[in-house]
Amino acid sequence: MESSAMGKPSSPEPLASGKPGRERGLPLVVLSLLAAIVAASFAVLQPDLFHVDFDRSAYTLGALVVVLGLGWQLFAHPRLALPLLVLLVYLNLSQALVRHQGLPSVLQLLMLPIAIVAWREGSWRELARRPPPLAVLSLAYGLVLLVSSTYAREPALADERIVETGKAILLFLLVVLLVATRARFLAAMWSAVGAAALLAALGLFQVATGDFDRDFGGLARVKNAQIYAEVFEPRIAGPLGDPNFFAQILLIAVPLAVSLAWGERRPLLRAAAWVCAGLTAVGCAFTYSRGGTVALGAALVAFFAGRRPRLRDAVAVAVLAALVVALLPSAFEKRLLTMTELFSNGEEVLDPDSSMEERRLFTATAWQLFRDHPWLGVGAGNYTAHYQKTSDAIGSDSREYSEEGLPHYPHSLYLEIAAETGLLGTFTFAAIVALSLWQVTVARGRLRRLDRPLEADAAAGVRAALVGYLVAAILLHGHFLRYLWLLFALVAAVDRLATDRDGQR
Numbered sequence: 001m002e003s004s005a006m007g008k009p010s011s012p013e014p015l016a017s018g019k020p021g022r023e024r025g026l027p028l029v030v031l032s033l034l035a036a037i038v039a040a041s042f043a044v045l046q047p048d049l050f051h052v053d054f055d056r057s058a059y060t061l062g063a064l065v066v067v068l069g070l071g072w073q074l075f076a077h078p079r080l081a082l083p084l085l086v087l088l089v090y091l092n093l094s095q096a097l098v099r100h101q102g103l104p105s106v107l108q109l110l111m112l113p114i115a116i117v118a119w120r121e122g123s124w125r126e127l128a129r130r131p132p133p134l135a136v137l138s139l140a141y142g143l144v145l146l147v148s149s150t151y152a153r154e155p156a157l158a159d160e161r162i163v164e165t166g167k168a169i170l171l172f173l174l175v176v177l178l179v180a181t182r183a184r185f186l187a188a189m190w191s192a193v194g195a196a197a198l199l200a201a202l203g204l205f206q207v208a209t210g211d212f213d214r215d216f217g218g219l220a221r222v223k224n225a226q227i228y229a230e231v232f233e234p235r236i237a238g239p240l241g242d243p244n245f246f247a248q249i250l251l252i253a254v255p256l257a258v259s260l261a262w263g264e265r266r267p268l269l270r271a272a273a274w275v276c277a278g279l280t281a282v283g284c285a286f287t288y289s290r291g292g293t294v295a296l297g298a299a300l301v302a303f304f305a306g307r308r309p310r311l312r313d314a315v316a317v318a319v320l321a322a323l324v325v326a327l328l329p330s331a332f333e334k335r336l337l338t339m340t341e342l343f344s345n346g347e348e349v350l351d352p353d354s355s356m357e358e359r360r361l362f363t364a365t366a367w368q369l370f371r372d373h374p375w376l377g378v379g380a381g382n383y384t385a386h387y388q389k390t391s392d393a394i395g396s397d398s399r400e401y402s403e404e405g406l407p408h409y410p411h412s413l414y415l416e417i418a419a420e421t422g423l424l425g426t427f428t429f430a431a432i433v434a435l436s437l438w439q440v441t442v443a444r445g446r447l448r449r450l451d452r453p454l455e456a457d458a459a460a461g462v463r464a465a466l467v468g469y470l471v472a473a474i475l476l477h478g479h480f481l482r483y484l485w486l487l488f489a490l491v492a493a494v495d496r497l498a499t500d501r502d503g504q505r
Contacts, residue, residue, distance in 0.1 A: 259461025
């Protein structure tokens, strides 16, 4: 208990029923679990690496054995549930197995045992009595999407968006339930950081060897795209298949890794965190994502603002920055310079960037849809159903870059929400974002006052990651929302860390 006489807080205790003495080594457990998943995945996804020839039945049987084994381990060792969930989601591993091997979804098969563990281990009774405000707002946002499907022109598109967002909100709820101790919160952080570093390393391996045909079973996909003018080069795209979205999930891991390195006292883990930060930052550069670069800069500014670093940390940051700059691709600077077209004010640009022109049309179309349907929008997922008619009214040369019949997206999460759900959805989502930023800022201040520097630094890392994601979302629509809701879950976990002491609120 905290001594009121001395005014010194006690060491942090579990939030619920966890056993912190057994969970102090969770970061090493996470790294070991990541290594095991990688080895098993490569054996299935890239059997030629091990000179093994599997037939389809062997794949399926092996997958079922692995799932049963993991399910048994989850019940025997509940602390593995959260890192396993975060790793599978962040790596997009389940979809890679489905897409490349035709196997059942591993994540869906494991969802039941993970949910049972969350129900048994999580403080669900307390959360039911006093639900986190973020959880309430998230469910309200899901309800807005559900209502919007009733007047959507294409109900199937609305249903698809609702299912995608529903899965993201379910991930949020499971993570909040599973973060029962301080150690498990840090395990979730390490899981995201380790997964991002692995994905970046696979992409950098492709760049270093020039072997872009080997995609490691879909974990390291590549897109050959315009860099600037007439120059086209491979852009690493990770398991998502799109370099810009891949940059978005990489950049949020950089401040998370830096925050772990900043507050970690154990040299081995501190060094591992710096390595993960460096790998992920360089990987982000090789996506050639302009928005990702700007968002990464915003995230790092959000983390370092107002800090007085120790000499050790200042040297580490300087060395890391020098290595990242030295490893930047040669065309990276010219790629960034194409952003000046945003400020051309209608002036003719020499060698215009096709994607920039295309995005102007997509965003203008979304804005027009919002103006035409300001209160409720056109329905979840229904931007593409109204795109052709509305874009024809706007007109743009960029239509020559779009293939007729393909789905279109507004290339801005905020304009997408406004166009599809109107002011109702926009205000609900804005409330989630505002509350998240406020909660994590207040939590960080409280953790600092309680003299819990590792958690306070982790809170700063979560806030910076959220800032980075939100900045990147200015130019990216709402695909892969599970990563955003994972950040919201970490915010809710930080809030619990800051308000729970000695196991009580």
